[in-house]
Amino acid sequence: xxxxxxxGLFAEYSPLLPILKDVSFKxxxxxxxxxxxxxxxxxxxxxxxxxxxxxxxKGHVIVNETEVNFKNxxxxxxxxxxxxxxxxxxxxxxxxxxxxxxxxxxxxxxKEPKMEVEARAKEYLExxxxxxxxxxxxxxxxxxxxxxxxxxxxxxxxxxxLLLDEVTSALDPEMVNEVLDAIRVLSTxxxxxxxVSHEMAFVREVSDRVIMMDDGxxxxxxxxxxxxxxxxxxxxxxxxxxxxxx
Amino acid sequence: MSYTxxxxxxxxxxxxxxxxxFVTLHLTFLxxxxxxxxxxxxSVAQVYGSPLMQRVANxxxxxxxxxxxxxxxxxxxxxxPEFGILLSPYICILINLALNAGAFLADVFRSGIxxxxxxxxxxxxxxxxxxxxxxxxxxxxxxxxxxYPPISNLYIIFILGSALASIFGVEEITGRAFNVDSxxxxxxxxxxxxxxxYVLLTFAASFFLAVVGRYVFRVKARIF
Amino acid sequence: xxxxxxxxxxxxxTFNNGIYWLRALITTLSMxxxxxxxxxxxxxxxxxxxxxxxxxxxxxxxxxIAYVEIFRRIPFLVLTFLVLFASRGFGFxxxxxxxxxxxxxxxxxAYIAExxxxxxxxxxxxxxxxxxxxxxxxxxxxxxVIVPQSWVFIIPPAFSYFVMFIKETxxxxxxxxxxxxxAGKYFNSxxxxxxxxxxxxxxxxxxxxxxxxxLGRRIEVLLKNRFKGNMAALSASNQ
Numbered sequence: 001x002x003x004x005x006x007x008g009l010f011a012e013y014s015p016l017l018p019i020l021k022d023v024s025f026k027x028x029x030x031x032x033x034x035x036x037x038x039x040x041x042x043x044x045x046x047x048x049x050x051x052x053x054x055x056x057x058k059g060h061v062i063v064n065e066t067e068v069n070f071k072n073x074x075x076x077x078x079x080x081x082x083x084x085x086x087x088x089x090x091x092x093x094x095x096x097x098x099x100x101x102x103x104x105x106x107x108x109x110x111k112e113p114k115m116e117v118e119a120r121a122k123e124y125l126e127x128x129x130x131x132x133x134x135x136x137x138x139x140x141x142x143x144x145x146x147x148x149x150x151x152x153x154x155x156x157x158x159x160x161x162l163l164l165d166e167v168t169s170a171l172d173p174e175m176v177n178e179v180l181d182a183i184r185v186l187s188t189x190x191x192x193x194x195x196v197s198h199e200m201a202f203v204r205e206v207s208d209r210v211i212m213m214d215d216g217x218x219x220x221x222x223x224x225x226x227x228x229x230x231x232x233x234x235x236x237x238x239x240x241x242x243x244x245x246x
Numbered sequence: 247m248s249y250t251x252x253x254x255x256x257x258x259x260x261x262x263x264x265x266x267x268f269v270t271l272h273l274t275f276l277x278x279x280x281x282x283x284x285x286x287x288x289s290v291a292q293v294y295g296s297p298l299m300q301r302v303a304n305x306x307x308x309x310x311x312x313x314x315x316x317x318x319x320x321x322x323x324x325x326x327p328e329f330g331i332l333l334s335p336y337i338c339i340l341i342n343l344a345l346n347a348g349a350f351l352a353d354v355f356r357s358g359i360x361x362x363x364x365x366x367x368x369x370x371x372x373x374x375x376x377x378x379x380x381x382x383x384x385x386x387x388x389x390x391x392x393x394y395p396p397i398s399n400l401y402i403i404f405i406l407g408s409a410l411a412s413i414f415g416v417e418e419i420t421g422r423a424f425n426v427d428s429x430x431x432x433x434x435x436x437x438x439x440x441x442x443x444y445v446l447l448t449f450a451a452s453f454f455l456a457v458v459g460r461y462v463f464r465v466k467a468r469i470f
Numbered sequence: 471x472x473x474x475x476x477x478x479x480x481x482x483x484t485f486n487n488g489i490y491w492l493r494a495l496i497t498t499l500s501m502x503x504x505x506x507x508x509x510x511x512x513x514x515x516x517x518x519x520x521x522x523x524x525x526x527x528x529x530x531x532x533x534x535i536a537y538v539e540i541f542r543r544i545p546f547l548v549l550t551f552l553v554l555f556a557s558r559g560f561g562f563x564x565x566x567x568x569x570x571x572x573x574x575x576x577x578x579x580a581y582i583a584e585x586x587x588x589x590x591x592x593x594x595x596x597x598x599x600x601x602x603x604x605x606x607x608x609x610x611x612x613x614x615v616i617v618p619q620s621w622v623f624i625i626p627p628a629f630s631y632f633v634m635f636i637k638e639t640x641x642x643x644x645x646x647x648x649x650x651x652x653a654g655k656y657f658n659s660x661x662x663x664x665x666x667x668x669x670x671x672x673x674x675x676x677x678x679x680x681x682x683x684x685l686g687r688r689i690e691v692l693l694k695n696r697f698k699g700n701m702a703a704l705s706a707s708n709q
Binding site: 308309311312313314315316317318320321324325328402406407408409410412413420423433434437438440441444445448449 | 540543544545546547548549551552555556559633637638639640641643644651654655658663664665668669671672675676679680683
């Protein structure tokens with residue numbers, strides 16, 4: 001069953017600068033897909049379209065077998081009910097404590113009962129290794145800790161699809177690993193993960209499939225082994241060899 | 247009771263009222279210029295002066311930024327004759343404007359001076375620059391660009407503040423409006439026109455200052 | 471001149487005169503307070519509608535933008551006259567105190583709306599996006615996320631405008647309002663030397679304004695400590 005399907009997607013931030021040009025792929029429930037490629041290739045843009053932050057100019061986005069009508073706000077709302085996204089930085093609400101951050105959406109937006117939400121929030125924060133930090137404020141935490149809170153917050157929404165947009169790119173190198181460990185834990189939970197990342201070793205280890213993009217197009221899709229060792233296209237091989245030559 | 251508008255009467259006086267705009271401009275220009283000199287002096291005294299100079303400068307700045315311009319104007323206008331000094335209303339307002347502007351500008355300059363990186367100052371120190379040379383080659387260029395927007399902004403505020411000159415008989419925009427009002431009693435129309443003149447004048451001044459800023463000081467501010 | 475002080479001191483420094491000054495001071499403070507509080511509320515309402523993205527509100531938004539740009543550029547004195555004559559001309563017998571308050575509200579709304587708008591725009595856009603993705607409505611995003619984080623950008627300038635308006639109220643003496651400045655004029659008119667009358671006036675304005683200025687700086691430091699994260703974001707985006 002295809003959970004997410006994208007057909008012929010075009011998207012742009014301004015009329016003269018198209019970012020995505022005719023992108024198509026399918027994702028099955030529970031898959032872990034990583035998107036790699038050079039900057040500006042449109043990786044983050046795909047995530048932003050999927051979550052409704054950007055409306056496509058052409059093409060179809062089909063989530064859970066329903067086509068998304070971007071002009072209909074309530075359609076977007078129901079699409080987002082099954083998704084959660086973590087950004088590169090400034091995820092957390094600075095004016096709330098860690099626990100409040102994690103609890104606020106299920107509590108105030110979805111109106112779930114407080115006891116339940118609190119228990120779930122605390123559980124996920126513990127899993128992310130932040131059991132001591134319930135009452136801390138974001139500016140008291142390191143970047144890595146903040147991203148782990150952001151992950152806990154996303155999980156508390158019980159999404160079926162989780163989008164991770166370069167979540168380690170803004171972190172000091174020492175903190176990258178703690179966040180990657182947290183994502184490893186996530187990957188065992190059966191949630192569909194769409195990861196945009198530059199951490200190639202991690203991508204290779206954790207993904208079921210990898211999409212390589214360049215200049216708004218999908219260059220190649222394959223399993224990690226295929227992409228990293230035996231890429232079929234020239235461009236992909238070039239990219240892989242450039243990256244792996246640190 | 248309803249008011250019957252007679253805009254025709256008011257428009258007859260339009261040239262006279264517009265003439266007031268020139269008075270406003272040269273009054274504020276001269277006053278602000280004097281204020282700039284006072285402000286720079288005060289700020290340099292505050293940052294680099296001897297303890298006594300700092301004290302005096304601080305008192306000056308704190309005093310004029312925490313008292314209304316109208317009251318200091320009254321104090322100068324009615325107080326100076328007590329010492330036997332008789333000056334025209336225009337000069338009194340000019341002095342008042344310069345002193346008030348100087349205090350606010352001193353605050354702006356002081357924050358500018360303190361923002362100059364110490365490494366630049368240390369380099370100048372090592373090369374043997376005197377205080378005056380440091381101001382000229384290190385401080386002034388840096389802060390000219392950074393402080394241009396707040397200073398332009400203050401100028402606009404002082405154009406609006408110059409309206410109080412009318413109270414002392416100076417024939418700038420508000421003063422002339424007052425005169426016309428006494429003759430025609432078309433108060434709402436007259437003062438509306440005066441207000442519109444101020445709005446247009448400040449828009450023009452902002453635009454002009456922004457253009458000058460863009461090309462002379464290379465300040466990236468929106469022109470409009 | 472010293473002789474003049476010695477002569478006038480007993481008449482001037484009396485208990486009743488003290489009460490007179492005190493009442494004038496309270497009038498000044500209340501005008502500024504009422505004007506600024508109401509202006510603050512109106513400012514928020516104005517910004518909420520101005521930043522709305524509902525298409526059919528566009529003419530209203532244009533009107534609100536025009537309001538802010540115009541009322542920030544009218545001198546306080548001129549507007550005071552206009553409010554006085556317009557209210558009397560259309561049959562509203564407002565007391566001079568309320569004419570002053572209305573003038574302050576009109577100008578304060580414009581100034582404060584600008585500060586609020588700038589403050590809200592200073593909050594990093596990711597905060598909006600995080601909330602948007604979690605299905606926060608616009609009103610909820612503003613209420614729970616954006617406005618609490620914008621205080622650090624709004625309160626310090628708003629406070630300094632409050633102090634500015636306290637000083638501006640002195641201009642209402644020109645239409646006869648009985649506030650601090652007109653108390654000075656009164657004493658001058660009954661024979662007290664201008665230096666004493668207006669000097670006292672200056673000191674009292676200073677006594678009102680300076681402590682508040684210091685308080686404003688204190689509040690600014692407290693807020694900046696509380697919101698280090700957002701300040702860093704702002705300076706990063708300013709590079």
